[in-house]
Amino acid sequence: MAHIMARSTPSTISALMKTCHLYYHEGPRHLLRDGVNLRSPMQVERFLPFISAEGGARFVHFRELDIAVDMYRVPRVVVERCMEQLAQLLSSTEARLESLTLREAEWLLQYGCVASALRTSKIQRLIIGGSGPRACSALKFLSYSLVSLTVSFKSSAIWSHVEGLQTMDGWSYLLDSLSPHVQTLEIFRCDSLPPATPSHQPNPSSSSRQITRHNLCFSTVRTLGLFCSLLPRGQIDVASLFPTFPNVTRLEIMSMPLQNPAESLQSLRESNTAIFKRGGCWAALENCSGELASLYTLGLVCHVVDLCIWSQVEDDDDLSMLAAVVSATRPKVLRLSVDGPFTLLTEVTKALRDAGFKSLETLHLILNIRELYRLGDGAPVDLTEHIFAVLTPLPPQLITLELLIEFRGPYIHTPKPDVQALEELRRKLIAYSKPTLQSVSVLHAHGYRLRPPSGLGPENDDSDSDVDYDGEYDGMYDYISDDSWAYDSNEDGFDSDYERRCAHDDW
Template identity: 25%
Template sequence: MDARMDSTPKESTGTPTPALNYDVLLNVIDQSRSLQTGLAIVSTCRVLYHDGARILLGKPVTLSTEPGLRSFLYFLRSAPLSRPQHLRDLSLHMSDIQPKLARRLGRICPSMTGLESLSVWFPERILASDPGLVAGLAKLDSLTRLSLSCSGTLVCTLLRLLHAPLKIISLSWGYDDFSPPGRIYWETVDEDDWPEHHPTILLENFANTLEELTCQWWYTGEEYIRPRKTFPRLQRLSIEHVHSVYVAPYVQAFPNLAQVSVLTYVEENMSCDEVDEDLEDNHELNVSRQLLPASVHGGTWEHMEEFKGSFVDFYVLGFACHIPRLNLDAQSSDLYLPFFAETLSHTRPTYLKLTTRSNNDCDGLQWLSAALREMSAQAQSSLETIEIQYVFERSVPNVDLAAAMEEFASAIEEINVGALNLTIVANTRPDFTDGHWAVWNSAMNSTSVLPAAKRRSEHTAAKAPRKPPPPLTAKERMMEDFDVAAYTRRLVEALQTLRDVEIVIERPRQRGRRVATLARDGSRTVECLEYQE
């Protein structure tokens, strides 16, 4: 629903019966993308005045301006006993509102008995507009989805007062609008008080119903309060934009967790020279606590299904449980790849997806090969599917593609995998001295940087022939000459368990790709195709 509601229908008493029947008009309201069209139809008669409003309010409502919110509240108050209860999905994408408008919103909240989803972008500013608004929103006891951005103290109060059957929560703490500029909310809270703000404590009102939780900029420390409640239905947890994660309270509070995704600041801020001691301590503490018995606040997850995130985050969390599906990005994890075999031994995945690359100090494909050899026998027997994207840096002098591929083939032949997808991508940088880049990269004292406009015939005649591209570098030639068909045949012959194979070489300089696959007819014949795009 559009945010602007500039006209409010008035109930008609003498309007003739419309030419189209009511069902058709109600369907037009339902299907129309124009709010004004819907409002115009609603205003035509008593039946549409009520049923049409119900249909309009059943659609998502997004309000981004004060006039839009004012008009919307007026629309609801025109039929206060019926319209508010038909609202299902409300998003407030605004920061400041007038106190009078905030009071109106707070007073009408208890009547929104059918509201299921609420999203607020700047809740601290909105909640600060009127002292009664927190209490009003806390009466939305039909909510099942809640999304709050740039949260702070008032959001904490709201969460402690709210008793709705929430299934999905997304909370971002970001920057506190009422703190000094540049300070994140957690910098305004004494670190000794962080345990009371931990997700397992602050969200305990929703322990019986919560199924999915997203935490952004939600800082937690090593010290925590043992969770007072368990969240038996919570299966999906996403943690983003934090510096450290301690798993013990999550294990205790979320025993049935199945899917975890983590995106921290670790890769952006870590030193490139040595393993960070704080991260290593975080890893060791996470592992040790999971290995303790539950009677002393230890234990690990028993129903984990999938982890998605960077390899550094995966290492820091120190999972000590079986995780069938791993989706790891190791492009910035050079210093931590020596721990790959250890982490795979602990988690014993059935499906492994890895994005990695080569650089001057490390080759991700070679570290994967080493991990496949060194991981435990139980982990080797569990692995069934491997999917890899390998970014081959053409400018790296110390990496040999043929050697890395040979080492990988040798390693995988020791594992009875059933499916393999390997894509090698050439990281080819554009030639900034050629084509449309040239005008911006020419010498600034050149009169040809921004040529004067010419007639088309003169411009065409004066245009110099385009110079041929430079020859392929040694690394690019290495990719161009790699025999993907022969390589795939070798794997198929050596691994009788392979039933699904795809090896892709993305040729350098966007020259297309070569793809080798295993035929689907059971003949174990390798088919190789070449694509220009």
């Protein structure tokens, strides 16, 4: 029974729940296994009686909740009822929520019932988008301590009334809001920051006022993700990173574009490198990932075990930055993607054999390959032969090679290499690089890319809507059409006498 539901869609599970008593009790565990997304007042209204059925026994399976309720053109009375229902859900004594996502936190927290419920709901992992002053206040007055937090701020949020920003920069103000969680927070990702000064109330004396810096140390944070300016006069002072988060083992960096074109990437890197050398840097990072230009300008001077480059290497400038980053961090594992002509790929493999890459043991490489033709007659070429030619000789110390190939373009004249051709390429690479190379995989990429973790990136700001979304809503979890949630047509929460008998063991 369980294995059938484990492989079934939500609509199928809902149908199975109405066939027998055992399926009825087993179904909620599978409907709730991947979390719940609430996107409309109707979904909220239907979900509340569903989760409360069976005397609240279903709450034990309810661990993740994502709220982005679209209130566009919804009557005020419906909005207020929906907020009360959300508050009831969050504050339920049976609730065992571990992860909560508020896609439009500042808007939701204007309702006192929701803000009050959030303060007492005892969440371990919190993701809040579209944040503002209310969200910062809520973080500071939670009655529990967070283990994981991802936060981003809405660019249109009004900060003019926030007194703290008259004496603090945005970074210090945010960290001050997190002071209750300083001993428990293990994962912290920040997609954007409050403004350094209130944007709607210019302060003539701001240039001469004394700025108060935070003095907090988040010693328990192991994962730190930042999407913000790490440049001089930027949002975050690079010198504060190591003292504030001294025990980070996983770093994710995506800095904002240059504000001043005159400030070259190299000068920024030199400045940040000097800061780390003078003020200290992490002894070693187990994992460091980010866009290439961001990692280059950050100027790390510590060892990195696993280095992942989200952006593609597309030209010689990228290759130069890659060489500098790898030389400084000395990774054992390197993950990168190359998109360019075979001549660029040749230069990449040459760089991998440079002395700066001597610590490299594992290479995870995504190649974007386009159709090639021989000069003259235009006859197609064997792409696997070209790939083999540019990849050999591999770095002599390489132990593991993970090669994923994306064959881009229509490939009208040249058939894309099939699985058998890729397997032959794998065997040739192993044979050529024996005995050092011990593990090789060659696969079709099928659209696979190196990318930031979910939640790390700029906040979308749609001024035409009351609710913003990060990404598309997965219709797989759209339970509006799911009959198992439609328990609101009867006072006891059941659509039929059959369901009522199932719930009360009355056969």
